[in-house]
Amino acid sequence: MSKELTSRAENYSQWYNDLVLKGGLADYSAVKGCMVIKPYGYALWENMRDQLDKMFKETGHVNAYFPLFVPKSLFEAEEKNAEGFAKECAVVTHYRLKNDPSRPGKLMVDPDAKLEEELIVRPTSEAIIWNTYRDWIQSYRDLPILINQWANVVRWEMRTRLFLRTAEFLWQEGHTAHATKEEAVEETLKMLNVYSTFVEEYMAVPVIKGIKTANERFAGAEDTYCIEALMQDGKALQAGTSHFLGQNFAKAFDVKFSDKNNTLDYVWATSWGVSTRLIGALIMAHSDDQGLIMPPKIAPLQVVIVPIYKGEESKPLIDAKAKAILDELKTLGIRVKYDDNDNARPGWKFAEHELKGVPVRIAMGLRDMENNVVELARRDTKEKKPVSMDGLAGYIKELLEEIQQNIYNRALSFRNENIREANGWEEFVQLLDEKGGFIAAHWDGTPDTEEKIKELTKATIRCIPLDNKPEDGKCILTGKNSTQRVLFARAY
RNA sequence: CGGGAUGUAGCGUAGCCCGGUUAUCGCGCCUGGUUUGGGACCAGGAGGUCGCAAGUUCGAAUCUUGCCAUCCCGACCA
Structure with missing residues (x-):
């Protein structure tokens, strides 16, 4: 009623926008091309981020943070990289505002506060990082450096779309330095595999691993590897990239190291990243005309319990049972919420949770109490059936795994058929x-x-x-x- | 940056062509009550610089110009 969705067949782009906005993932903002990621969308990103972060740590990486601003002289050092991003850079030219004498109460850029050197808002951080690595690397003993950073970057896009392409977006960028080419290439592929594992196993989106042609290669890279996913409208989406940078940045920033024989050589580099764009991929790979479909492994909410009661006297009875189930599920590490908000009625809640893509819904009323069952509904198939309260938590844990698998299989068949x-x-x-x-x-x-x-x-x-x-x-x-x-x- | 469309309450909208009391309706919101197994109902109530700025006019949501924002389609890009 209040939240009509455009169907995919009617207008695929509008369907996508409706899902993002009405599903509560993000909103447009007062800034052109920039979006507000709302709590539900950010919770999803946090789950993705936490899992990826774990996988980066498991493969020997550590996190660090480098500045948002890159002095222009550093930015332009690696020419191909600079050229590739030049057209979409935000540039800081001044550092102060002052009162506008001609418009009382208004501010103007203070012409006396012009920066000696302009600062580029990072579209990616290779420049600032490799300028720093120069100071950190003297010997092969300093290598490898395996650093990742979680950050925001800005690319001034002409045409933006929620999550898929915004002027500012969140991502991670790994920047590694190695003594040998072989090791750098190995790293590039290792991280590509981390990405494909993450996207397939956690986001349930099948991907094709491949290498980019010269035209599509990252500016400044020798080789760009990628994972490519297929959306329901038949368009492809690049879900992540991993670059073998050769010695390009080492040469541009003069980063040399002494090997065991005390001969100097340039350092070998990689960089790799995935962004909030993955959320766009997730939406377009799985969702349907009723709303989002979240893969259980990264769903902000995996299970929701909706009580159905007649009159106040039955409520405590249902509450007690529901809380018992809630505790059991939480013990198993399942993200679950008891939605006993009295402002909305059950039917409204059903529709709302479907829109938001919560994988499993439990409905329980007096009738169920009498039969010692709950009504279990799964979002991926819309199947509804009564399930015994005995052993319910264990059943749900398995069901979540089955849903994860089913969503993946469905996306995989679609991809393979296409x-x-x-x-x-x-x-x-x-x-x-x-x-x-x-x-x-x-x-x-x-x-x-x-x-x-x-x-x-x-x-x-x-x-x-x-x-x-x-x-x-x-x-x-x-x-x-x-x-x-x-x-x-x-x-x- | 080009083409098209749109902008009226939190959301969706009527009114605009043909200027004229207090800007329409639905959803949502607030209060009270009845309800609760697929987007509840009744009663009462609050909420508006009509995207912004100039102009025309006795009078502008309505006409003119400029600007801004968003969406869709291109060019560019992850």
């Missing part, structure tokens, strides 16, 4: 327009051809899958020889 091979140009264009999804096709390996295909179809090469099998073929555009298929898609 990877198609195209062997000629017309077939390629037709598949793209009629089916969407990933299209595995031959490509002659040149940036020009990739660019041309993008111009003609808006499809880009999402990646060259890591598990690709060699296969001789002809490029769909130029007909030139090709040794493997690459994955094309229209992307977010």
Whole structure:
């Protein structure tokens, strides 16, 4: 009633916006291109962050924090990186306001407070970090450095979308320094695997691991590896990247180390990141026309208990039973809430929790008490059935795992059904327009051809899958020889 | 940055073309009561710089100009 959702079929973009706004994840803000992440959305991010943080620590990383501002001279040191981000940088030029003499009560930028050197608001932190690493690294004994930071960054986008692309966003960025190329490459792939494990096992979103083509590579990287996910509308979404930076930043910032033989060499680097964009991926991979569907492992709330009572006399009875179940579930480490708010009636609560994607709902009324059962509803399948109160907590714990698996399987089938091979140009264009999804096709390996295909179809090469099998073929555009298929898609 | 659309209470809206008392309705909110197994009902009540700023006019939500914001579609990007 009060919260009508646009259906996916009607308007996919609007459906997405409705879910974010009405599901209570985020709001628009007074700042153009920036959003407010609301408590429910932030709780989701915290769960994602905590799990990732744990995985980073398990792989030997530590957290640190570097400044928001990057002096322009440092920013421009690695030229390719600087060039790549130049068009979307916020720049601080002044450090003071003053009263505006011509408009009483208003402020103006104080022209006398111009900075000697402009400060760039970080779009990413390689520059400031590698400038710091120079001071930290002298010998191979100082290596490796395995640092991660949780931070906000700013990229001044022309067109923004909640979670998917905002001017400011939250992310983590890992920045590592190594003595050898092999070790850096190993690190790059290790973190790619951490990402794919996290996204698949916790977010229940299947991904394809691959390597980016030169056109799509991170500015300043030698190689960019990525995980690519598929959304329900058939568009691809880059869910995370891990970069092998070679010695580019070490050279730009003069970071050298002495090896065991006392010979000097530049340090090898990696960087890797995922952002709040993952929340967009989560929404578009799983949710339906009734609202969000949260994977249990990172759902802010895993179970909600809704009492149904007639008159005040039955309430204490239900309360007692509900609290017992609540305690049992909490003991098992399940995130659960007893929603006995008297302002809303059961039907309203059902709809609200469905909108918010709470994986399991327990409804309990007098009738259930008499039969020693509760009504259990799962969000992913909408299935409702009575379940005995005996052993309920254990049952729910298993059910949450089953839901997690089911959501993943569903997304995986969808993804797999939407990877198609195209062997000629017309077939390629037709598949793209009629089916969407990933299209595995031959490509002659040149940036020009990739660019041309993008111009003609808006499809880009999402990646060259890591598990690709060699296969001789002809490029769909130029007909030139090709040794493997690459994955094309229209992307977010 | 280009094209299109929109902006009236927390949300959704009527009114605008054709200027004229106190700006419409629904949801939500507050108070009281009855209710509670799929978005309850009754009664009473509060809430508005009509996006902002100029202009035209005796008079502007309504007409004009400028600006701002948001959404959708492009270009750019994670």
